[in-house]
Amino acid sequence: MEPMVDLQELISRAGDAVVVCDVHGSIILWNRAAERMFGYTEAEALGQSLDLIIPEKLRARHWDGYRKTMATGVTRYGADVLQVPAIDKAGRQFSIAFTVSLLHSADGAVTAIASIIRDDTRRFEKDRAQRMRISELEALLTHAQKVTGI
Structure with a gap:
């Protein structure tokens, strides 16, 4: 018999932040570790832009890469760990390390991007x-x- 895995509970209890955004960069999933790391509750983060955690000086570069990834369905950060500055609710800048996974619809179109993030x-x-x-x-x-x- 296969073990039953509750994916919602797994994501909720993960030690690393799990943040999922739609194709436009709006946050659609924000777990407890993301709350601890960035200081925003799930209610505050859902529906917001990723600008919530991206330092202003890095936003243009981030969005250029984000749009390219959504358009092409290709990311170089699926296996490689990306290390960048982030900001929390209090405005504190800190270093994060993360990987991303593209999520697809049944027809293969990119529908979202999931990030697993650690305070680095x-x-x-x-x-x-x-x-x-x-x-x-x-x-x-x-x-x-x-x-x-x-």
Whole structure:
């Protein structure tokens, strides 16, 4: 006997944010993890544009890519993780990592796009600190080589 899976409960209880938007970019699904991550309740988010969580300076680029994906039915972020800044209800900017899945109607037309999103701020800050430290060490090495003539 196959186990019964309640997809609504799975999405509701997922640790990562699950956000689904229609072809126009209006939010049609917003789970509890999205509420925690972005600060908007489901009632506040449903029907809203994704601009709700996209920093203003990135919106034009986002929408260019979104429209292209909806028109072509092709995305490069289905398997690759995309890392970008996001904003929450309080206006705090933070780093997210996500993948997307295109959803199709029975005739194959793209009807929606689902995103699985994780707050990636800690990893991003750790990577940035490591890059800064490497740059500092490289500068020290270069200086030491100049001073010693090596």
